[in-house]
Amino acid sequence: MTVQTVNFYSEGTRLSGNLYLPDGLRPGEKRAGIVLCHGYTGVRNLYLPDTARELTAAGYVVLTFDYKGWGDSDGPRSRLSPYGRVLDSQAALTFLGAQSMVDPARLGLYGTSYGGATVVWTAAVDPRVKVVVSVVGIGHGRRWMRSVRRPDEFVDLLARSEGDRVRRVLTGESEFVDRGEILLPDRQSAELAAAARKGNPGAAGEIPLEFIDDTLGFHPEWVVDKIAPRPVLFITTDDDRLVPPEESESLYARAGQPKKLVVLKGWGHYEVYTGEAFLEVIEPTLAWYRHYLPA
Numbered sequence: 432m433t434v435q436t437v438n439f440y441s442e443g444t445r446l447s448g449n450l451y452l453p454d455g456l457r458p459g460e461k462r463a464g465i466v467l468c469h470g471y472t473g474v475r476n477l478y479l480p481d482t483a484r485e486l487t488a489a490g491y492v493v494l495t496f497d498y499k500g501w502g503d504s505d506g507p508r509s510r511l512s513p514y515g516r517v518l519d520s521q522a523a524l525t526f527l528g529a530q531s532m533v534d535p536a537r538l539g540l541y542g543t544s545y546g547g548a549t550v551v552w553t554a555a556v557d558p559r560v561k562v563v564v565s566v567v568g569i570g571h572g573r574r575w576m577r578s579v580r581r582p583d584e585f586v587d588l589l590a591r592s593e594g595d596r597v598r599r600v601l602t603g604e605s606e607f608v609d610r611g612e613i614l615l616p617d618r619q620s621a622e623l624a625a626a627a628r629k630g631n632p633g634a635a636g637e638i639p640l641e642f643i644d645d646t647l648g649f650h651p652e653w654v655v656d657k658i659a660p661r662p663v664l665f666i667t668t669d670d671d672r673l674v675p676p677e678e679s680e681s682l683y684a685r686a687g688q689p690k691k692l693v694v695l696k697g698w699g700h701y702e703v704y705t706g707e708a709f710l711e712v713i714e715p716t717l718a719w720y721r722h723y724l725p726a
Contacts, residue, residue: 434451434452441521448494448495451487456532461531462492462532463539463720464527467493471614474501498519499515511638511645513549513649514552517556521553536561538561542566554663562723563663567667570685579617579672592640607639655686664716665680665691669695
């Protein structure tokens with residue numbers, strides 16, 4: 432396996448990525464390509480390299496990248512624009528399909544957590560995507576944000592969002608706050624997430640309050656039915672206390688065929704990225720791609 436650092440552009444902004452090339456590529460040969468999309472405040476060198484290595488070992492050409500404003504990419508720092516991430520994902524598909532060793536007619540998407548929402552929306556609007564895998568993804572932004580906080584906390588969140596909405600219009604700036612104020616860390620995930628992010632300068636600790644407004648109106652389940660007849664796999668876990676399994680279940684219920692829902696047992700949100708839980712994610716993922724998108 433060879434890993435190359437690459438750059439490409441989305442809406443005129445430079446994005447940085449890693450291109451994973453499988454061993455044994457012959458001159459003129461074209462393989463299927465898969466774009467990996469990270470979630471919430473993640474970056475391409477957090478969690479995704481393990482997935483990329485597994486898919487590359489299976490023969491795929493894989494691209495990981497940082498969204499605008501994240502990691503090594505240019506753009507306003509730490510902004511979490513869901514529709515901007517869709518556009519970035521489409522640019523990543525274009526870049527991957529333009530590589531000499533990739534068949535542009537055989538492109539897939541893989542996303543985790545907020546990226547699991549991103550890939551659903553991207554596939555719904557972009558017919559170039561032939562296969563989708565969404566892991567512990569979000570189906571309805573408002574329902575999700577409400578589900579992980581007490582009623583009074585949600586009322587406070589809406590009030591902060593309204594105030595920042597006015598601030599952005601009058602000043603052009605959004606207030607930056609600790610990421611934990613927007614996505615309340617559950618006891619199960621807090622320690623694992625902190626350990627994974629420690630020492631990673633790209634994993635920002637602050638985000639703008641505009642993320643609240645953006646997410647309250649971002650509902651991939653509204654468009655998931657547009658993916659069919661292209662296949663989509665949803666993977667969740669019954670003990671996810673950060674993105675409850677009902678989010679993936681709702682996406683699955685609204686998706687067309689062919690589709691599949693895998694519900695892991697006993698794992699938490701951040702546990703699916705490592706160890707035994709990761710193996711339980713990658714096994715159905717590889718089987719899905721091999722069946723519908725042979726390398």
